[in-house]
Amino acid sequence: MARPRSFDPNDVLDIARQMFWQKGFQATSLDEITAASGVAKPSLYAAFGDKNALFLKVLDRYHDGILGWAERVLAQPGSARDAIRQWLTGFIPYCSGEKGQRGCLSINSAADGSLDRAEIRKSIERYNRRLEELLRARLRADRAQFGRGFDPDVTAHTIMVVHAGLLALAHQSPESRRVKSVIDQVMNLVA
Amino acid sequence: MARPRSFDPNDVLDIARQMFWQKGFQATSLDEITAASGVAKPSLYAAFGDKNALFLKVLDRYHDGILGWAERVLAQPGSARDAIRQWLTGFIPYCSGEKGQRGCLSINSAADGSLDRAEIRKSIERYNRRLEELLRARLRADRAQFGRGFDPDVTAHTIMVVHAGLLALAHQSPESRRVKSVIDQVMNLVA
DNA sequence: GTTGTTCTGTACTTGATAGTAAATAATGGA
DNA sequence: TCCATTATTTACTATCAAGTACAGAACAAC
Known part of the structure; x- marks a missing residue:
């Protein structure tokens, strides 16, 4: 019925994500996104709204991706311990080395x-809440396997804190060995 | 011998710290710092250099403050466990509630x-290294009090990660009760 | 084809901000 | 009192980025 879009919005969101992730919100200009994506500003504004709205869409997409992956990993058969360890281990490449730099x-x-x-804030809060819920649900489900004093709710939150800490310190590009040793030690709390 | 400074550089650094902390580097303009401090831009440039240099001085000062406090708390008599718990507990006001929002x-x-x-990066790396050294030294000193498998180096790093995680999640203004429960649980690893 | 509609590209406006030039004020010393 | 020196003040420049106006292009329907 009218001229069709010449670009895939998701492609642009992926490019924008990469740039926002690397350089931050303020330091990434729309001109740079335009240059990297080949999509001119008026098209960006028409498709996504202003810079804040674009960023929010990027962030939501990022959150959805991680949540989807967490759901898959944590739904695996086997013990909650193994599932959570595997989930944390999957972050090692993002918490260490060159790739970790962007956090x-x-x-x-x-x-x-x-x-x-x-x-x-709302987007991030929702993301953290859902992530913690996934962990908590998994720990509660396997409650019988843990010791008497085990508290799945507190433990889920502690894992969230460790997860955040690893990613906060990722900017220093630590060796993956160190990240792994922290995960190993923290897994002692899941017992 | 010449006209004296009309302001105390440390006062300006404290004001700038507050603003950078609240709003971030980019979003804090020199005009705002000028307005808040009463010191005009050319004086800021003469005293501190450009915006990056000013920020670096603010950050170094911030680091020194925290390190000095950590040194005092961790040097206290008593067990390493108690000292470290007290150190972590001291962060609770900065990790929760309104004050936590700025991280x-x-x-x-x-x-x-x-x-x-x-x-x-250099400043932050140095800060983290020194902080972790303080923890490690304290844990090593009390080595005899811990179990056979206890590794002070890994534990010091894990505490750094938890510390970073609590402060990273502080932006959500969690209840102090939740922060405390994480500290309690993590202290189980220091044994 | 023609037409109505929606997208695209160029070029612009507007606002903000880092950094500076130059004149002026305040001090200690000769 | 006057000078040399350093700080301050005001005003400016230059740059850069967000957002937009408008003309033209690409499609669907008829």
């Missing part, structure tokens, strides 16, 4: 005081 | 991709 887009965004707080 | 200036800066990486 986690969600944590970076939470730390970026320049962002329009209200909506970003 | 940690150091972690925020590491996450801010817009900063001139090289020098900021």
Whole structure:
């Protein structure tokens, strides 16, 4: 009925994610996104709204990707211990070495005081809540396998904290060996 | 011999710290610092150099403050366990509630991709290294009090990760009760 | 083809901000 | 009192980025 889009919005979101992740929200200009994606500004504005709205879409997509993956890993058969260890281990490449340098887009965004707080906060809160729920549900399901004093709720939260800490320190590009040793030690709490 | 300074540089650094901490590097303009401190831009440039240099001085000062406090707390008599627990507990006000919202200036800066990486990184790396050294030294000193499999080096690093995680999640303003429960649980690893 | 609609590209406006030039004020010393 | 020196003040420049106006292109329906 009219001229069709010449680009795939998801492609643009992926490119924008990469740039926001690497350089942060403020330091990434729409001109750069335009240059990298080949999509001119008026098209970006038409498709996504202003810069904040674009960023929010990028962030939501990022969150959905991680949550989807967490759901898959944590739904695996076997013990909760193994599932959670595997889940944490999967982050090692993102917590170490060159790739770790950029950290986690969600944590970076939470730390970026320049962002329009209200909506970003909501997105991040929702993400963290759902992630913690996945962990908590998995731990509760396997409750029988744990010791008497085991508290799945507190443990789920502690794992969230460790997860955030590993990704916060990822900016230093630590060796993956060190990340692994922390995971190993923390897994002692899941027993 | 010449006209004296009309302001105390440390006062300005404290004001700038507060603003950088709250709003981030990019979103804090020199005009705002000028307005808040009453010191005009040319004086800021003369005293501190450009915006990056000013920020670096603020960050170094921030690091020194925390390190000095950590040294005092961790040097206390008594067990390493108690000292470290007390050290972590001291962060609770900064990890929860309203005050937690701004997180940690150091972690925020590491996450801010817009900063001139090289020098900021160096400052943060040095800070983390020294902090971890303090923890490690304290744990090693009390080695005899711990179980056979206890590894002070790994444990010191794990505490660093938990510490970073609590401050990374502080932006959500969690209840202090939750922060405390994580500290309690993690202290089980120091045994 | 023609037409109505939606997308695209160029070029622009507007606002903000890092950094600076130059004149002026304040001090200690000769 | 005057000078040399350093700080301050005001005003400016230059740059860069967000957002937009408008003309033209690409499609579907008829």
